Amino acid sequence: MAALHLQLLWAEWRHHPWRQAAAVMAVALGVALAFAVQLINASALSEFETAVHAASGAPDFSVRPRDGLLSEDLYARVAMTPGVARASPVIDLAVGLRGRDGQSHPARLLGLDALVAPWISPGWLAQPEASSASSTAGAQASPVAPLSALDPDLVFVNASARAQLGTADHVTLRVDGREQSFAIGGRIAADGPPLLVMDIAGAQTHFDRVGSLSRVDVRLAPGARQEAVMGALDAGPDVRAAAPDEAALRMARLSQSYRVNLSVLSLVALFTGGFLVFSVQSLAVAKRIPQLALLGVLGMSGRQRRTLVWADSLTVGAVGGLAGLALGTALAAAALRALGGDLGSGTLGASTPHLQWNVLAALAYFTLGVASAFAGGWWPARAAQGLAPAQSLKGLSTASGSDWPVGYGLGLIALAVALALVPPWRAIPWGAYACVGVLLLGGISLVPQVVALLLKGFRGARNPVAALAVARAVDQRHAATAAVAGVVASLSLVVALTVMVASFRDSLIVWLDDVLPADVYVRAPPGASEGPVFLPAAVLAAASGPGVRQIRAERLVTITLAPDQPDATLLVRDLPTGNAAPALPWIVAPDATPPPPADSGVLSVYPSEVLAALQHLKKGDIMEVPLPPRAPATGAKARTTAARAVVRGIWRDYARQQGALLMARADWLRLTGDERVSGLAVWLVDRDAKESSATDGRTAVVARLKAAVPADSPIEIATSGELRDYSLRIFDRSFAVTRWLQGVALAIGLAGIAASFSAQVLARRREFGTLQHLGFTRRQVLTLVASEGALWSAVGAALGLALGLAVSVVLVKVVNPQSFHWTMQMSVPPGTLLTLGLGVIFAGALTAWGSGHAAAGRDVIRAVKEDW
Known part of the structure; x- marks a missing residue:
């Protein structure tokens, strides 16, 4: 019987290739899209994790500040703490690397102690050009730093950075809006995106970090524990212990919803492909009624006819699944080159990761393709089983079934409504996804x-x-x-x-x-610089000249409200005084209650709806807002402060998925004394004359602002x-x-x-x-x-x-x-x-x-x- 089934399948595929090709194409497209999205997500996350590991090394943990920088004095205390085998001070900077194409590319620069860092991360060992042939294994066994690694004016690059630079012997880096050039002393073995290493003293001197550190990497002694070391260190509330992969975990959480939603949406094609298989198998059974009836008369049972249709569906699924895996791989590679690992969403950065092909993922999506085809052939197979052979030969029977009871469909729709009310699990709305599938099944029934x-x-x-x-x-x-x-x-x-x-x-x-x-905005464009960019005094003066009716200063600060959540953005703006509320798209608008007085020690803040959801905030709640310290008096120690604030309203913000918190600039200046501005909103003078006069006035103000911006600054002038x-x-x-x-x-x-x-x-x-x-x-x-x-x-x-x-x-x-x-x-x-x-x-x-x-x-x- 198995041989007969194979012969009948071969005859069906040989005599009706286009009909089978339609079903195969549907399954292949569904598998291809779903598998391509999985490959894109996995490749982007792998690239980000590689970048984090390359820049973080392999310590047991790192001592980091809760905000800002560490005092260099803390390094000696960490190194002398019981349980610490090695401590490595690090300056970690996000920089712009000018490549051979003349464009600025994102990279990281590490300032390291060349005598200590290679013991924690051998990939950071500086290898001068003359000794570039030395093996990495040898470097790991005996990480003795060459003397050139101590030169404060040399940088060492990894393979990705060298690819961006070509054969150049110098590299130009942009940090904090300024460009500096350095000679290339050699290479490092670290993998991942562009990474540069230089002596920590040179990094501190060249980039205004003297007396400060980004972090201290720690390798524990055998038997020592992180909690005991931090307790013995007793560095205070402004210092914390961080895992090496902390950034990767935060990015994974930040992009999780986007990745899961994209994956579920990509299954749309696979879902509809199953219905096309259903249609094609219905066609095949309807066309083969005389053949199936004759086989029944000759002794083929209904179960065997059902198995024949199922085998055809499984064959369609297998061929479509294999074709889908090949097509999905090609689609993923093309998408990574054209749109990057986040398909333009901005959640995973703008890099172009390498394709990460996974056998287990391929088997999973191949199985999904076969399962969808089998599901599509289920009902036609049951219809073929239920044929009455003698009546079908007379044309008195068809392969169609009867109506489903209406209660089934209504019950599925009721179940879908109940699933929509299920709360999310780990920030993923699994109930809502199930609701969509059940709702479709109920409607189709x-x-x-x-x-x-x-x-x-x-x-x-x-x-x-x-x-x-x-x-x-x-x-x-x-x-x-x-x-x-x-x-x-x-x-x-x-x-x-x-x-x-x-x-x-x-x-x-x-x-x-x-x-x-506003009419005109002065700001640093997104992605132009990894560090903060502040407007020079000339730009502020130009914005206050003729033709300007009002300006609003703005400052952006990255703050950490919870260690297990992505950093939020603190928006510091000039806000109306008194009871007047800012003009924002409110979700929960402030009421007429007067804000807390300045001497009460309680600020007024306005979280975005994303931040309110992540931090479980509602109007009237009190929260702690971390702020950078004031400049300390001579000999005093600067400490990060945490201001108490009341939530006065919640507003809608589509620009920042990690959440934003708005506060008045007057409160910021009173608590920090930091008058630097990173952006301006400029309102022009209203004109009652012709529209051309207003246009001329706008052009003059924009020209004046552009003339005040330094030539090498990333600041841009843009209209609304x-x-x-x-x-x-x-x-x-x-x-x-x-x-x-x-x-x-x-x-x-x-x-x-x-x-x-x-x-x-x-x-x-x-x-x-x-x-x-x-x-x-x-x-x-x-x-x-x-x-x-x-x-x-x-x-x-x-x-x-x-x-x-x-x-x-x-x-x-x-x-x-x-x-x-x-x-x-x-x-x-x-x-x-x-x-x-x-x-x-x-x-x-x-x-x-x-x-x-x-x-x-x-x-x-x-x-x-x-x-x-």
Whole structure:
């Protein structure tokens, strides 16, 4: 029997290659997209972890400040603490490296003690050019630093940095807005992104870090424990112990929601691909009814017929899975080159990581592809099992089943509603994802009932072709599930993604209008410099000149509110005094209660909704805000302070996924005395004259500001319109992959329509012959078929649109707040949705007409004669 099954499978694939290719393509596309997203995520995280490990080395732990820098005096205390075998002082700087292409590339510079650091991380051992042939193994066994590593004017580069520099013997670095050039003394063996090492004294001198350290790396003595060492050190609350992979863990948490959402969305194609397999297998079973019936008469049992269809589905899944893995690998490699590891989202940096291919992941997605194909062939296989062989040979039986009880579909929808209320687990809305899948299954199971309900009023039409089309569409509604299941699944998901993206984009536009009220902005562009960039006095003076009505100073500070969460951004701005609230897009607006007086020691702060969700803050709560210390008096020790603050309101911020906290600049100056400014918002003088005069005034102010910016400074001058356009370009780039998912899902759904209607039409050759014997013309038969295709497609489009809107509510109101802690307003684009619905109806009618053209073209006598 196994040999017979193989022969029948081979015959099916040989005689109907295009039909099988449609199913294989659906599975392959689904596996390819899902596997590509997994490869992209894994590659980006691996690259980031490599960069962190290369810059952090391999200590047991590091002594770090809670904010700012460590005092160099602490190093000696750490080195002498019981339980410490070795202590290595480190200056860690994010720099811009000017490559051979003339562009600035992100890199890290480590200032190290060459006599100690290689014992903790051998990859940091400086190897002069003359001794570059020395082996890394030898360097690890005896990390003796060459004398050139102690030269404060030399830097040593790893392979990635050397690739950026080419054959140059000097390197130009940008730190804190200033560029400096250094001679290249040799290389280091550390892997990962561009990394440079120099003597710690040189780093302190050249980059204004004299007397300060970024951290102290610690290697423990055998048997020593981190807690005991920190307790003996007793460095105070401003110093903490940090794990070497702390940054990697924070980035993994920060990007977790984005990565999981992208992975789940990538399974959309695989999900709809399963429905296409369902349609193709329904076609195969419908076309092979005489063959299956004959096999039944000859002794093949129903279970064996079911196994035959299942084997065909598994073969489709295996071939599609293998093709999907190859295509997914190619897609991932291309996406990493074009968009980077975060597909333009900005969560994992702008580097281009190397592809990390994983065998276990490949097996997992291959298995998913096979499982989706098997699931798609489940019901057609059961239909083949239930054939009555003798009746089927007479054309009195079909492979179609009966309607599902309506209670099943309603029960699934009720279950979906309950799943939407399930709280997230580890910041991932698993309940909402399950809700989407169950909701789609419930809606698709109701297709026959929806067909009967929507077409009930069209029975009894005067036109015989229309009356027959409606009557058959209603009477054979159980076959509609196979015909439109794919398009309902794909269209609903496409509609849901369309509404979600439109809602987010429209909310972003409204938000930009609220947060960009000024005419001109002076700032450091994102990614221009890893360190803070402050505006020089000349720029501040230029912003206060003629043509300017108002300026608002701003300062950005990175703060750590919880060790296990990403660093938040402290926004220090000029805010209205008294009871007036800042003009912001409020989630929870401040009330008329006067703010705490300045001498109360309690500040007024305004967390973003993301920060409020991460820190579980609500209006009126008291929180601790870490602030840098004032400049200490001579001989005194600077200590980080923590100010008490009351939450007066919560506002919407789409720019910072890690959260932001707004405070008044007056409070900042009073507590820190730091008057440096990193950005300005400039309002121009209102003009009552012609618009050209206002334009001329804007041009003059912008020209004056640009003239005040130093030539080598990364500061940019931009209008509110330019910033708005830039933000929308970033948004569109981040959601580019979503549009690809929409296109693929819709294409799979339309392919399902084609396969299903072909199945229905090819199984009705005798019916068409009988109609033509009764006087129907060939054109009337084609009109009948096209009308049925349009009717079923219209039902599928209506159900798909309704389910899509329901799914979009889940995505906008549940998934986004639970994953990203962002809320937004629903925005439904009626024109786009109408176009999608009409396109599906047209495609269904056209497909049915094409299938009917082939079936109705057969000889009428021969078609009727086939009735054995």
